[in-house]
Amino acid sequence: MKKVRFGIIGTGGIAEKFAVSAAYVPEAEMVGAASRSLEKAQQFAQKFVIPKAYGSYEALLRDDEIDAVYIATPHSHHKENCLAAIAHGKHILCEKPLVLTKANAEQVFAAAAEKGLFIMEAMWTRFIPTFVKAKEWVNAGRIGDIRLIQASLGFHAPEDPNSRLLSKDLAGGALYDLGVYLFELTQEFTRGKRLAEVQSFSIPAATGVDGSDSIVFRHEDGTIAQLFCSLLCDVENTAILYGEKGYIKLLPDFHHPRRAELYQNYRLVETFEPEYHLGYEFEIRHAARCIAEGRLISDIIPPGDTIECEAMFEDLLFRWGYT
């Protein structure tokens, strides 16, 4: 199989993790890195042994030796970056959340489909072996039908008004950065169940973005999800899937769980704690394989999930008065 040649757009912390992780993926090759500053791109490329550096995203997108881009810019720029990549015929792996509204998600997916390009939101959790094991346990009926999901993700973000996390201009806030994991976890483990009700509220941070969010889902069959995310408070970052016959814990931190535990009758009956690198390698491999096989979408992170998640963002942030 020919290696998929990746270029990175954006050179922040998540881009660094991607570049390091890509080395663990035989199906992917890191070819270039682009920043709005050539100097930053060159520093990044040198640090991670990437052959090419570009002083603009456009320059990277014009390079015919690049098949696919990994978009690692702030959320607020994803839509524009995706559309530019599509215009230049590049396949896309884009950091979550893909975009910020349902309409934008639909627009971006349609544009990629029209050009015959692969596009996937980089929801890395779903590819991590511990998460995959939890799905296996659930599918094998080890905990029976799921009745309750409890998941929390939060930390006390540094009170720097210029930080992306707390910046309104850069689409900061707990929901975009952390809530996305709560939603996509719930999506995965309530598949086929119809949502009946959402109860929620948000506590604003001093910068005007959502600081702490409480979101509770009730499904028509009685399945409940109690979710919490926060940039104002350190929490344990554990997810528990409670079923009729037992429960599964994904811990810490559940969005890249190192350990999965299966309990029956309140007793730990199985633990799964695989060795792996940072955890990004699994999504990169999946995206590279999809692209190599000529697939346009992922079966693990299908567009429907991403669109539903963006719709939830839009609805909640509007209800909470942030938009």
Next chain:
Amino acid sequence: MKKVRFGIIGTGGIAEKFAVSAAYVPEAEMVGAASRSLEKAQQFAQKFVIPKAYGSYEALLRDDEIDAVYIATPHSHHKENCLAAIAHGKHILCEKPLVLTKANAEQVFAAAAEKGLFIMEAMWTRFIPTFVKAKEWVNAGRIGDIRLIQASLGFHAPEDPNSRLLSKDLAGGALYDLGVYLFELTQEFTRGKRLAEVQSFSIPAATGVDGSDSIVFRHEDGTIAQLFCSLLCDVENTAILYGEKGYIKLLPDFHHPRRAELYQNYRLVETFEPEYHLGYEFEIRHAARCIAEGRLISDIIPPGDTIECEAMFEDLLFRWGYT
């Protein structure tokens, strides 16, 4: 100090635990046990080495050698039992929930006060050393101001429509039996904060009582409590108090916690795991001391807390359509 002479009204499971626990309390003396059946009362008295047995609650209440009663009947009977005890001049320790509505709670407290009698809801959790330790840690500022409380209490109750837990006639349901712990925990650790909003829903059990309840409190200062109770689903029964500077876990089960853990910067910095008997001995000792000292109410379970809790029951069950 003279021993306070207790009589037990009701001879079910909780009465057994009380009788066993009273032996650990030097300030209390078990004098009598009453059931609606003399035979059951005699069996109970014999089993727990209690001198007197009565075939009616009335007979026990008429006995001048009894100072105080412990009411261990189903919730649906507490009001009537309390008022009868007050009419006979007995001090009262009554299983939680004391009664089922705010008005009834006010009535019972007023009646006891008028007769100069002690009355307290038996919220045993608040006297257990691990819980007391958590309060000490909070009061000493070890976790800073509390921002989030997460607590869940649930188990899959046997699907016996005649069981008290699932019986509508006997005031069954998750809220009365388990929710009471969620509320009184939250009360204790949000003291002085004003409640701004309650979001909740309930999933009914097959018998028509509330089976699983999700309740989320938002306080005016932004403090959140995410609570869950259920008779349909086994859950981990842990409570976590998250503060600005750390968190405390009360575990399993948090309503009679064997272990309290204090975390700072995600590291376990202190554990408290005292030896104790069943855990009822602490509330019995407190009640006996209050009575011996001529106090009419407890400072640990003040009437205001009980009344507030009953008001919450009443409001939620009405909102959920059970009443």
